[in-house]
Amino acid sequence: MPIKSKITVTNIKNLVPTDKRLNDTEISGFHARITPLGLISYYLFYRLNGKQVNYRLGVDGQMTPAQARDLAKSKIADVTQGVDVQALRKQERTSTKYSKFSTLQYFLDEKYTPWLKSRNPKTAEKTVKAFKSSFPKLMDFQLSDINAWEIEKWRNKRLADGVKPATTNRQINTIKGCLSRAVEWGVIDNHDLRKVKTLTVDNSKVRYLSKDEERRLRESLRVCDTAFLEVIVLLAINTGMRKGELLSLQWHDINFDNKILTVDFQNAKSGNTRHLPLNTEAFNELIQWQKLSGNEGYVFKDRNNQPLKDFPSLWAEILDAANITHFRFHDLRHHFASKLVMASVDLNTVRELLGHSDLKMTLRYAHLAPEHKAAAVNLIC
Known part of the structure; x- marks a missing residue:
């Protein structure tokens, strides 16, 4: 009050x-x-x-x-x-003298990006790069001119180009966050992007591997010439880690004595550190990989000891060899969660392992445990 x-x-x-x-x-x-x-x-x-x-x-x-x-x-x-x-x-x-200092481009470069770097330096550049690639035509706009109508036009064009509603939702949330920060810092008085409603997305449908698909994937990985690929895929299957978390993983993040892998908060999407227990397969894969690649720096690194970049071509080749379609690397995370739920692991534990900040994000897997619903309704009999 x-x-x-x-x-x-x-x-x-x-x-x-x-x-x-x-x-x-x-x-x-x-x-x-x-x-x-x-x-x-x-x-x-x-x-x-x-x-x-x-x-x-x-x-x-x-x-x-x-x-x-x-x-x-x-x-x-x-x-x-x-x-x-x-x-x-x-x-x-809106005067000529001030205009170049109040564009989205200027605000991103001079204020927002430095702030992001102070919070999470490892992901700031990636975040801003994705931001600029999503809204290139808005970079020269005055911050005060970026309104709900402009964003609605932008979204309609993106959807017409085949971009998924969930993707546009994420991108709009990034620019909403940016303009809200501009308001908090007194750069602009307000913005009306709250009028841009989030599109409804059915998150209940998740893609995970059938037993036969997983078998074929593992066979393709075993005969693959790229050594790191089998390790990183099996680690994803057994930990549910995101690709970015895997690529930024360092050897000091792994406690082999206690079989615990730590996802540092700077690399986690949620911004929170989480500790993942390593099962037998994940532990053995890391032990063998350490013997091949050394035990310093990044777990998955290039010849210059820098973290590996993305590997879309290699991933596509593996899927093609395994005859698996419509399956992204990120779906390995869904596969991990789905296997846990189907093994009767409670949703809150799944949430903690995935690093979800909200249980709502984990509920998309609830339909994979129909026995829980059956048990619930039987309580009133």
């Missing part, structure tokens, strides 16, 4: 997300807002020509409560003289 008190350093520090808003008791319209994630911003509410305006003063951390108060007084003086400070800000941001 909104509370009333003088906006001071102490009162700002004591704000919690459930407070939502702190209204200053000395300056009418001056207030602070806190997001569910704890970000605090300062605002000034004013009326001009019958219009209500909420002017963003800045973000806590980039300005102190005292500085926000002084700025609020200054803007009130302008409004008293008939100046619409909100409209003036928009004019300044």
Whole structure:
């Protein structure tokens, strides 16, 4: 609930997300807002020509409560003289002098990418590269001009080109996150991409290997000339690790004494470290691979001791040799989860092994355990 008190350093520090808003008791319209994630911003509410305006003063951390108060007084003086400070800000941001500094390209290069690198340096470049490849025509747009209509047009074109709805959902979420960060940092006042609704996707259908397909895949791997491929595929089958997690895996991440493999938070999609027990096959594959490749640096590395890049051609050849169709490397992760569920492993354990942050993501495998549903309905008999 909104509370009333003088906006001071102490009162700002004591704000919690459930407070939502702190209204200053000395300056009418001056207030602070806190997001569910704890970000605090300062605002000034004013009326001009019958219009209500909420002017963003800045973000806590980039300005102190005292500085926000002084700025609020200054803007009130302008409004008293008939100046619409909100409209003036928009004019300044679209001026020729400012325009090149407020494009999506500039924001990505100068602000967003450095921030991503500070959080997860190993994946930042990949994330931004994918971002730019998804939205090349928006790079020269002013941030304030990227609206719901532009994104809807972009999505319609992507869908017409055959891009899957789930893919466009992920890509739209990336640009939503980027613009939300721009709002939090005071680069733009707001954005309306929340109006762009997520497309419904049926995640209940998962592709996993039949017993015969897995047998054929293993046979193809055994006769493959590329040594690392059998190891990385069998490791994926037995751990459910993502391809990126496997390619960034280092020998120091593996505790052979306790048979535990650690996925470092910097390489995990969820941003959380997880510890995976190694079963007999995974353990033996790593032991043998270590004898061939050494025990320092990356587990899967090139001649320059750098992590291996993607290997789509090799993967396609293996699938072709095994006569397996419509199966991505990522589907090995689904295969791992599906085998666990069909072996009656509870969904929460599957969630922990996969590193899902939400059980909803794991529920896509629930239909593979029909005995659980049967047992549930039998309880009321």
